[in-house]
Amino acid sequence: MKQNILLQLHPLTKFYFSLFILVIVLIIPGYSFAFAIFPVLVLIAVFAGVSKEFLSIVLKALLSVLIIVFIMQMFFYPGDHVLWNWGIFSIKQEGVDYGLLLTSRILAIGSSFILFFRMTEVRDFVKSLEDKGLPPMGAYVVLSTLQIIPEMKRQANTIMEAQKTRGVETEGSLLIRAKAFIPTLTPLILSSIAGTEERAITLESRAFSAPVKKTSLHQLTKSNVDRVLPIVYVLIIVGLLVWRFFL
Amino acid sequence: MTVMIDLKNVSYRYPVSDDFVLKNVSFSIEKGKFTAIIGNNGSGKTTLCNTIRGFVPHFYKGDLEGDVIVDQTKILDYQLGQLGEKVGYVFQNPFIQVSGVKDNVFEEVAYGLENLGVPVEEIIVRVEEILKLVKIEHLREKNPFELSGGQRQRVALASIIVMDPEILVIDEPTSQLDPVGTEQIFDIIRLMKERGKTIILVEHKMDLIAEYADDLLVMHEGELVMQGPVREVFANPEFEKYQIQYPHVTEIALQLQKMGTPLAFLPIRDEELAEALNMTGVKIHD
Amino acid sequence: MTELHLNNVSFSYPDGTKALENLTLSIVTGERVAIVGQNGAGKTTAVKLMNGLLKPTEGTVLIGDWDTKDYTTAQTSRKVGYVFQNPDDQIFHNDVESEVRFGPKNMGFDPERVDELTDWAMKLCGISEFADENPYNLPYSVRKFVTIASVLAMDSDIIILDEPTAGQDKIGLQVLGNLLQVLEEKQKSVITITHDMEFVSDYFTRIVVMANRQLVVDDHAQNVFYNTEVLEKSMLKPPAVAQMAKLLDFPFGILSKDQLIKAILTRRS
Numbered sequence: 001m002k003q004n005i006l007l008q009l010h011p012l013t014k015f016y017f018s019l020f021i022l023v024i025v026l027i028i029p030g031y032s033f034a035f036a037i038f039p040v041l042v043l044i045a046v047f048a049g050v051s052k053e054f055l056s057i058v059l060k061a062l063l064s065v066l067i068i069v070f071i072m073q074m075f076f077y078p079g080d081h082v083l084w085n086w087g088i089f090s091i092k093q094e095g096v097d098y099g100l101l102l103t104s105r106i107l108a109i110g111s112s113f114i115l116f117f118r119m120t121e122v123r124d125f126v127k128s129l130e131d132k133g134l135p136p137m138g139a140y141v142v143l144s145t146l147q148i149i150p151e152m153k154r155q156a157n158t159i160m161e162a163q164k165t166r167g168v169e170t171e172g173s174l175l176i177r178a179k180a181f182i183p184t185l186t187p188l189i190l191s192s193i194a195g196t197e198e199r200a201i202t203l204e205s206r207a208f209s210a211p212v213k214k215t216s217l218h219q220l221t222k223s224n225v226d227r228v229l230p231i232v233y234v235l236i237i238v239g240l241l242v243w244r245f246f247l
Numbered sequence: 248m249t250v251m252i253d254l255k256n257v258s259y260r261y262p263v264s265d266d267f268v269l270k271n272v273s274f275s276i277e278k279g280k281f282t283a284i285i286g287n288n289g290s291g292k293t294t295l296c297n298t299i300r301g302f303v304p305h306f307y308k309g310d311l312e313g314d315v316i317v318d319q320t321k322i323l324d325y326q327l328g329q330l331g332e333k334v335g336y337v338f339q340n341p342f343i344q345v346s347g348v349k350d351n352v353f354e355e356v357a358y359g360l361e362n363l364g365v366p367v368e369e370i371i372v373r374v375e376e377i378l379k380l381v382k383i384e385h386l387r388e389k390n391p392f393e394l395s396g397g398q399r400q401r402v403a404l405a406s407i408i409v410m411d412p413e414i415l416v417i418d419e420p421t422s423q424l425d426p427v428g429t430e431q432i433f434d435i436i437r438l439m440k441e442r443g444k445t446i447i448l449v450e451h452k453m454d455l456i457a458e459y460a461d462d463l464l465v466m467h468e469g470e471l472v473m474q475g476p477v478r479e480v481f482a483n484p485e486f487e488k489y490q491i492q493y494p495h496v497t498e499i500a501l502q503l504q505k506m507g508t509p510l511a512f513l514p515i516r517d518e519e520l521a522e523a524l525n526m527t528g529v530k531i532h533d
Numbered sequence: 534m535t536e537l538h539l540n541n542v543s544f545s546y547p548d549g550t551k552a553l554e555n556l557t558l559s560i561v562t563g564e565r566v567a568i569v570g571q572n573g574a575g576k577t578t579a580v581k582l583m584n585g586l587l588k589p590t591e592g593t594v595l596i597g598d599w600d601t602k603d604y605t606t607a608q609t610s611r612k613v614g615y616v617f618q619n620p621d622d623q624i625f626h627n628d629v630e631s632e633v634r635f636g637p638k639n640m641g642f643d644p645e646r647v648d649e650l651t652d653w654a655m656k657l658c659g660i661s662e663f664a665d666e667n668p669y670n671l672p673y674s675v676r677k678f679v680t681i682a683s684v685l686a687m688d689s690d691i692i693i694l695d696e697p698t699a700g701q702d703k704i705g706l707q708v709l710g711n712l713l714q715v716l717e718e719k720q721k722s723v724i725t726i727t728h729d730m731e732f733v734s735d736y737f738t739r740i741v742v743m744a745n746r747q748l749v750v751d752d753h754a755q756n757v758f759y760n761t762e763v764l765e766k767s768m769l770k771p772p773a774v775a776q777m778a779k780l781l782d783f784p785f786g787i788l789s790k791d792q793l794i795k796a797i798l799t800r801r802s
Contacts, residue, residue, distance in 0.1 A: 144348050147348060147349075147350065155622070161606075161622075162617055162622050163625070164607050165606060165615045166623075166636045167640050168607055169605060170607065186626070187621070187622075187624055198340065199343065200306070201302060202338075202343065202344050204306065205331065205337075205338070206331065206406065207331030207362040209326075209328035209331070210328045210332060210364070212363060212364035214361050214364055215365060215366060217361060217370060287703065288701075288704075340673060395573065396619065397573075419700055422699040423572075424572065424728065425570070425571045425572050425768070426730060426769065427571065427770065428571070430770075451700070490704060491702070492703040495777075496773065496777055498790065502794055503794060503798070506794070508797070508798070508801065517773060517780055520777050526781065526797075
């Protein structure tokens, strides 16, 4: 998977691309352009080999939002051109237009960021931010949260096992399982609180606050493409702004 | 010989606690010595380790009296961050001792070196060497959170000795390990001693202490009640009253002595028993 | 009165990783068994099969006349109590007494019996003085006794202890030894996983040795600790007394300190 040219791009290059999409979608008026962005993103996802995950997240995370936003605007956006009427509900042309504009932008921007996180490991992204000056503590918080979630899941499982051995029924109907879930929370929270102190000591034992500049096994490299692409983004945006406001 | 660790009349109590956990403790440890701290649970061993490492008072507040001097400098004059390179600390609970930001053992072990700003090429060489030494090469790709207690203890030790500190403070490193694994850990500690490290170890396994350590500090209810070379401490009749395990061979020899059998000396290692009992005509293994 | 039978039991994880192969083992009422072997030998898997936390992929596990496949772990916990290796996985109350009380109360015993069992278990584990303490403020070795007490209080016929000796001092080991005696008088079966061979030779006569996910030998302590082949295969170290006896060229079979002392005195006279 790492062999893919698109995936090998520097995380910031990919991140700037998402920002670039955000800006151009806001600059260019109308919804047809913003809608046209989506197939382009799908194409990129296909080339990066992440189309399946990408599409499934877009469907799960965005589709319902898009439908709700569109319906709300269609009915409630103020306007004079009534297309359809039923009691207090009426669909107006302005509402449809605005709904399409809004959904097209949400779709383009939302999916460009989804694509970013599909194409970039959070670890790499955090590292690139660290290179840009994010303090190590900030990076630690983000990365440890990522690790702690699966760890807590594992621990919840073990605790659940421990409770079974104390006679707590955890198998069966939803109610039984819900009842079994509550007592697992106490040790989970207690042990993570007790754990924070020891975690802090662990970090300190590994010289976390050593007064030197840290190094990292994990190096991100910038290729020429990574240097050129951000410039291209900026040029296009400047061009679009000039076209929009001065021509 | 240079004194590496020097405690003078040290007393300490944790915040919001009425009782002192350390009471007027004084001792000094020379560079390159392997000192074992023994005593029953609750006697203050771990707090003593925390004090040498500077977590008391830099991390745990509370009242610290007396002087703690590490490598000629008072512990209060260090910043906590400076101590990481000087004093390596492997602590007791193996289940919590992971950085939480690395997703494989190799990176986990490398973490301390990254924090110390060691160049990447050197990190790789050093981590490789330590993985081999601690016999965890096969775990390099594993997630630290998915390891067993025994495996975690090895990783925790590796993560500290890779930083090559002058002083190693190790709190019960083998509690989750099988006998063979335990011996391997002691061999690593011995190797560290051969490399000139000053070692402080908390451990309950007296047979191994008798075999490997130079000196003993005996803690009892917060007080340092006995100190000296291992053999002298075990031979001192006072030791018995603290209800601490003897090496098994010593226990047997003492019992024989009580029953009227004369001892040439008090054995502390299995292979000394025959000689101590003057059992001539018996094949003595080396 | 509950017997435990494992018949040709194998276990693999859903991803196909084998954790235990073809284990056959019977433990009669009131028996005390030590399971020893290296880290990763399959000991914990074996005991998790005994209390139904894991269900065999092949073979059967019978607790009395219950096949563990037909019962939930919560049900089998009435017959088999299991103390986890890591106490922090198990404790879920803010004070020691509630933690110990939870098991018997949850089983619906009448209140008097719950009180009685709770007190008995705390006393036996030497933690009565900590009854109102938060378990998380206690040292690891004491937390371990809290978890042992909370399982003992459930009064099951079979009790499994996973590494109870880890981090224990002389006093802790004495408490454990005493507890084993009391449980024996009460005709409870106790299965203990441990790395402490002195503890094994002091308190156990039947030893089950495991290596590489299989049973190596299930025999009397003498036959295990004086069997070079078994020791090598399972990478075990005999207890100190056996090592001393060997150095003194005593014949086969000495395991306890008393035996060794007697042998030394006999030879000297």
